[in-house]
Amino acid sequence: MKLEEERVYEAFKQKFFHWFLSYEDYDNFSGVMKELLLLLKRELKMEQVSFFMFDPLSKTFYPEAMTGLETSRSPFDPSDLSVDIAAIADNEQRAIQIGRDGEYTTARIFLHPSEETIGMLQFVYPRHLPISEQLLKKIKQDFSVLFQKFRLISQGLSDEKRYEQLHRFAAKIHSSMQIDDVLEEIVNTLKQVYPSFTYHLLLSHDNQHCDYLPIKTLVFDESAENTAALRAFLTGRIQLEDSISLRRSILYAPIKGGQGVYGVIQITAPYIMEFPKKEINFISLLANTAGSALENAKLYEQSRRLVADLQLINETMHRLNANLRLQDAIEFMVNQIKQSFCADEVGFFMFEGKKRKLLPGSTPFFQSRQAKKYVKFVEKKMKTESDIIFVGDVHIQWYPAAPIYRSLMAAPMVQNGEIKGFSIVLHHQPYHFTFDMFKLLQSLIQHSTLAFANAILREELEKLVVTDYLTKLYTRRYLDEQLKTHISHPNKVKTKDFLFSFSE
Structure with a gap:
């Protein structure tokens, strides 16, 4: 590594140290990486710096953070980052790939800190910029460690924040005895934890819902579109499916209480992905918490309804x-x-x-x-x-x-x-x-x-x-009483009824 490169890189690390001490939003991994890339771009005078994460399900990279919009200056098309990861892992020499196109050079640095996480840095810089392969190797060595540590810090802080939200969620919904309030809090908490996902609550038709909530009726048939949701409801277990037509991954989490399953939470990812195990566990915990609160609300509502029904039956019988x-x-x-x-x-x-x-x-x-x-x-x-x-x-x-x-x-x-x-x-x-x-x-x-x-x-x-038992006509005593009543109170006995009595 050249002396000038070493001086520039040391200056970057010093500024990175000051930035690291002042930065606070470490629970947002994409935000952390973008700030780091901006600092790297500024100090090394690069045209563009991007960071990609590897998706093992689609076997391709997707952009996690970048300093600006991708342009045609890069000889690599970021929309088609399909790479043989196994070949790169076996051959360290292939972990750094350099390409040139006109006035610009593009370098890819594959970061492989562990088997579970794979990232890639992509630099676009003018060809006259003196960046040697030794500097790129140094960046790869440092950023592999840095990438892993940032990811662990971000995950730890994110998990802590999510479980704090889960604690507040549990305290809030268990303090409410209204079913609509519980359902609304489920949706709001999911939006806070996973803002890029979309959600629906699948409930049976005998539930009365608020129109402003994203609620669908859970249809009990064996149609292809409903199989996974119905299976989650019947088995009480989380179900996963990928919609090829919509290019979405969907997770169905049963809202399960102590006495049964009351519905299903449908969580749709914005793209086809593999839900990590810890995310599935967190969603399952949230759904079970919601199921317990929803069960309590239903039991409270049922008890109030039973009391009202008993009062109705009692009043009705008293009146009858x-x-x-x-x-x-x-x-x-x-x-x-x-x-x-x-x-x-x-x-x-x-x-x-x-x-x-x-x-x-x-x-x-x-x-x-x-x-x-x-x-x-x-x-x-x-x-x-x-x-x-x-x-x-x-x-x-x-x-x-x-x-x-x-x-x-x-x-x-x-x-x-x-x-x-x-x-x-x-x-x-x-x-x-x-x-x-x-x-x-x-x-x-x-x-x-x-x-x-x-x-x-x-x-x-x-x-x-x-009436007389044999003739079925009115008795003489009854007719006399009606006649006396009609004479003394002409308005009390209707004339038509009175004449009808005599005609019989």
């Missing part, structure tokens, strides 16, 4: 047992179901021998011709299965035209082991009713069936009291 007439009881139940389930139509039917009867108080839709298909469909199911019916999308099994209402629930009214009738609940949107609504409807109908039966018996008893 207040000696309501049948029509008033049906109207009350219809309103309760419409409010609780946001239902569009509610109908109650009773069996009278082989015939069915629509009970007064049901919504008017069930008196129309369009309702007949729904009623026949439910009646057939009830007689064959004798169980509650829960259909997320009636269109799947409808014929021949599309139905008006897509979501359907129906519950039998059973007394003493015998089906006395059934109730139908409809909504125009598919998959509107949840499984929790399905269970609540079953409880409401089971408890209300006895109240309906008592109301029917009470009305029949009232009719037996005021």
Whole structure:
């Protein structure tokens, strides 16, 4: 190495020492390398300095840091840096490659500090600049060590920062009992840790989501696009896949709690890459933490919903047992179901021998011709299965035209082991009713069936009291009472009803 080169290189190392003491952002490896390259370019008076990292998956180099945009001055095309790494490792002489093109010289220095990390420095400088091969070898020797140390420092600081974020993430989501807050914090933390990746939360359709979150419905089929995500959900293990068409690598991490898997985090890399093992472990830890918090939020929400359901059942039964007439009881139940389930139509039917009867108080839709298909469909199911019916999308099994209402629930009214009738609940949107609504409807109908039966018996008893057993006409005593009431309180008894009583 020439004396002038040695003097220049020593001056660079002195300035590097001062820079090293003042620089603080060591957790950003790309930023550290760029600052170092700028210092090297300035001190050695080079035209351009670039640093590349080797991707073992694609067997090529990708730019990690550079002092400026690549130009045509380089005889090497940086977009096609496919190099035989094994040949370079076996032959030290090939670790430095020099090419010349017109007024500029381009030198490549391959850094091979370990089997896991391979880098490459690329210098572009004027041909008249006196840079010898001995200086390039010295740079290779020093930068191989420096490259490895910077990478270790950057990884250590980055890991520390990420686990601090994970700690804050865990503390924040475990302090919240709102499912939407937990899901939002998952996305925000991932964006902070891996800002260049894109994310989606794959959840089942019975979850209610915020529109502003990147959430997709997890479809339970065996399509090619959904296989890896579905496998992660079913097995509870991280799944990896490479999308050749999109030129992306995708990781699926299950959101797993103590009682099950609640969804899948889809993490998409901006290019095809091999996820390092430590990154997979960190993502798995984050997903498990999120799963535990999401499970707690769901259990809290479920407990609140159960308390509300019990209060609803208690209030409903208290009201139904207040000696309501049948029509008033049906109207009350219809309103309760419409409010609780946001239902569009509610109908109650009773069996009278082989015939069915629509009970007064049901919504008017069930008196129309369009309702007949729904009623026949439910009646057939009830007689064959004798169980509650829960259909997320009636269109799947409808014929021949599309139905008006897509979501359907129906519950039998059973007394003493015998089906006395059934109730139908409809909504125009598919998959509107949840499984929790399905269970609540079953409880409401089971408890209300006895109240309906008592109301029917009470009305029949009232009719037996005021009619003759043989002739089925009103008794003389009842007609006298009605006549006295009509005379003393003409507004209390309707004239039409009174005349009808006498005409019978």
